[in-house]
Each structure stands twice: as C-alpha cells, then as structure tokens.
Amino acid sequence: MIVTRISKTGRASASSAYVSHLLDPCGIPPRTLRSTRLADLVNTLDPKLVAAALGMDPEATMIYLADHVDPGRLPDESTRAK
Incomplete structure (x- = not known):
C-alpha cells in the first residue's frame, strides 16, 4: 500500500499517475x-x-x-503408487 499526503486523510488510494511517477526510475509499470x-x-x-x-x-x-508446478510440491518418485 502506498500512502500519500492526500490518501492518508481519506479512504482513496494513491493515484495511478503518482504511482507511475514514483516507479519511473526503475522502469517498471505499476500494472506489471x-x-x-x-x-x-x-x-x-x-x-x-x-x-x-x-x-x-x-x-x-x-x-x-x-501452469508450472514447483518440484518441491510434488511427491517423491519413490513414494508414488504404481
């Protein structure tokens, strides 16, 4: 959550323009x-x-x-029923 001087007084979130400007130096858009x-x-x-x-x-x-399953979440090959 990003809090600004304007958003801290109410329930509104920070504007998308503010967030975009804040992220400009790193080159990553807020949507990503x-x-x-x-x-x-x-x-x-x-x-x-x-x-x-x-x-x-x-x-x-x-x-x-x-669509990828982390191998650590799969059962061990030796314990699978055949």
Whole structure:
C-alpha cells in the first residue's frame, strides 16, 4: 500500500499517475508489479481466499494461476503408487 499526503486523510488510494511517477526510475509499470504480485499470491495461497481478500471475483484470480508446478510440491518418485 502506498500512502500519500492526500490518501492518508481519506479512504482513496494513491493515484495511478503518482504511482507511475514514483516507479519511473526503475522502469517498471505499476500494472506489471500488480500482475506479478497477484500471480505470486494466487500460486502460493488459495485463489478464492485471495479473491475475497482483494475484493475480486474468484474467476478473476484464475488467470493468474501458473501452469508450472514447483518440484518441491510434488511427491517423491519413490513414494508414488504404481
């Protein structure tokens, strides 16, 4: 969450122009940061919980699910039933 002098007095979030200007030196647009953060949350937590916490539709979080499974989450080859 980014708090500015204007946003700290109310419930409004920082403007997109302010955030874009803040991120200009690093060369990354706010949309990329948001998408990356959502993808990380959805792939490490329950997508339905992420949707509820962020006020999104559960279907909206599904586009952030990766088609890659971390090898550490897979069962060991020797313990799989054959």
